[in-house]
Amino acid sequence: MSQVLDPPPPTRASTQAAPFTTESGPAAGSDLAALAARHGLTVSGARPSLPQYVRDLWARRHFIGAFSTAKLTAQYSQAKLGQLWQVMTPLLNAAVYYFIFGLLMDTKRGVEDFVPFLVTGVFVWTFTQSSIMAGTRAISGNLGLVRALHFPRAALPVSFCLQQLQQLLFSMAALLVILLAFGVPPAPSWVLALPALVLQFLFNAGVAMVMARVGSKIPDMAQLMPFLLRTWMYASGVMFSIEHMTGPDSGLPSWVGTALQLNPAVVYIDLMRFALIDTFGGSQLPPHVWALAVGWALVAGIGGFVYFWKAEETYGRG
Structure with a gap:
């Protein structure tokens, strides 16, 4: 009976394995870390350094492009009009805003070429709005992909912003037709729309990455964002001219107009309007607008990227 109850003496193999299987606390942790280092093992999903993260993201550029194109194609795949909705949606929004603000509220008073003015503002604003909304759901709405594959998570908000940029470029074709139909002639200043879009894309991507991190921790943010x-x-x-609405006759303090002009959405809308509409000629564009556009793009783009990168290890967990 004693032979059955008494435990057998420890063997040499079990004695050697004991520090890794039975110990706990700092000693066991250091032993495991040493074992992992000896065999070249690293922590799964560990956040890389910022330069390495940038290189990893650049290496996935083809995935980002293909993913954004696939999402754009699938977005209207169930609709009978298909990709036409890329143009019709902002046009219908512009028509509603024209009826409410242009006709009923008479915000078109004092604004030359009000229809091109309005449509340009709607298209540019839709680009920012859609990018930020898509970025808010970039992580929380793609948890299956995040948990299944190892890749820089910033690829998701960037690809969604690229998707919205592609959609805007489709819409720009309709915008140019509207400009020509309302007597706005082509001009060399139209070329300035390209750098304006690049700066706006950087700004949108930065804000989208900030909201992607926030949305991954607070899912209800997607309901609040609209x-x-x-x-x-x-x-x-x-839908209206800030200059006219905040002018001397408005009764508003002068700082209100200044604060609104610093609004990044206003900056990028103004750049596009002054580039495309001849009554807003480039010579009338205040010189600080380009500086503000570059500043907002750098602050949002770099700041948003670093903010998102700092939480790289947490996405898809919990």
């Missing part, structure tokens, strides 16, 4: 973005839109001069 209200915040709608408020931002009304302060961005999409």
Whole structure:
């Protein structure tokens, strides 16, 4: 009976394995870390250095492009009009805004070429709005992909912003037709629309990465964002001229107009309007607008990227 109850003496193999299987605390942790280092093992999903993260993201550039194109193609795959909705959606929004603000509220008073003015503002604003909304759901809406594959998570918000840029480029064809139909002639200043779009894309991508990190921790943010973005839109001069609404006859303090002009959405809308509409000629564009556009793009783009990178290890966990 004693032979059955008494445990057998420890063997040499079990004695050697004991530090790794039975110990706990700092000693065991250091032993495991040493074992991992000896065999070249690293922590799965560990955040790489910022330069390495940039290189990893650049290495996935083909995935980013293909993913954004696939999402854009699938977006309207169930609709009978298909990709035409890429153009019709902002045009219908512009028509509603023209009826409410241009006709009923008479915000077109004092604004030359109001229809091109309005359509340009709607198209440019839609680019920012859609990019930020897509970025908010970039992580929380793609948890299966995040948990299944190892890749820089910043690829998701960037690809969604690229998708919205592609959609805007489709819409720009309709915008040019509207400009010509309302008597706005082609001009060399139209070329300035390209750098304006590049700067706006950098700004949108930066804000989208900030919201992607916030949205991954607070899923309810996706429900709150439409209200915040709608408020931002009304302060961005999409449907009216900020200069006319905040002028000396408005009764508003002068700082209100200055604060609205610093709004990044206003900056990028103004750049596009002054580039495309001849009554807003480039010579009338205040010199600080380009500086503001570059500044907002750098602050949002770099700051948003670093902010997103700092939480790289947490995405898809919990």
